[in-house]
Amino acid sequence: MKGAAAASAAAAGLSGPAAAETDLSAWFDGVSNYDGVVDETGQPEVTIEVGAKGNNGAFAFGPAAVRVDPGTTVVWEWTGEGGSHNVAAEDGSFESEMVGEQGHTFEQTFEENGVVKYACTPHKPMGMKGALVVGDAEVGTSGGESDHGGGISLSANQYAIGGSILLGLLSPIAFALVLFKRDPDGPDR
Ligand SMILES: [Cu+2]
Numbered sequence: 001m002k003g004a005a006a007a008s009a010a011a012a013g014l015s016g017p018a019a020a021e022t023d024l025s026a027w028f029d030g031v032s033n034y035d036g037v038v039d040e041t042g043q044p045e046v047t048i049e050v051g052a053k054g055n056n057g058a059f060a061f062g063p064a065a066v067r068v069d070p071g072t073t074v075v076w077e078w079t080g081e082g083g084s085h086n087v088a089a090e091d092g093s094f095e096s097e098m099v100g101e102q103g104h105t106f107e108q109t110f111e112e113n114g115v116v117k118y119a120c121t122p123h124k125p126m127g128m129k130g131a132l133v134v135g136d137a138e139v140g141t142s143g144g145e146s147d148h149g150g151g152i153s154l155s156a157n158q159y160a161i162g163g164s165i166l167l168g169l170l171s172p173i174a175f176a177l178v179l180f181k182r183d184p185d186g187p188d189r
Pocket of ligand 1: 059082084085086120121122123128
């Protein structure tokens, strides 16, 4: 995961100044219920739903991203929807059991500033991902998204250039093939 974070930071560095921030927009790419980092600072305890609506079912954490003060206890509470879920840190620092029943809880207390990414292991490919932003850690949000767009248009241009060169190379060959195919037919008729 450190490799992936470094890669996305490097990619952001190509087209924008946000390289030093943790790029949450990449982590939440395709996560239907992600709507920015919800400010939950000033509370000793914060609850996050496991099996909230999202990602074409109940395959979401609600809210997906929250900012909390250092020392906050985060309580994940299962809704009972969407089958069995777990809460597993990307860096392996914590992992709950796999549970489906409503009302089950799992809690962790976060003391250090930083960004903690986590996911539900079976539903991570569907977008069941979350993040905690502890303290005043910087995250790339709207800035990260525009960087992402810049990256896409750059590679689209590269594909377009590559494609037209390839077409330019291929079209005389295709033309020659058509002539070659038609030629032998001529005398036979
Ligand atoms: Cu799940």
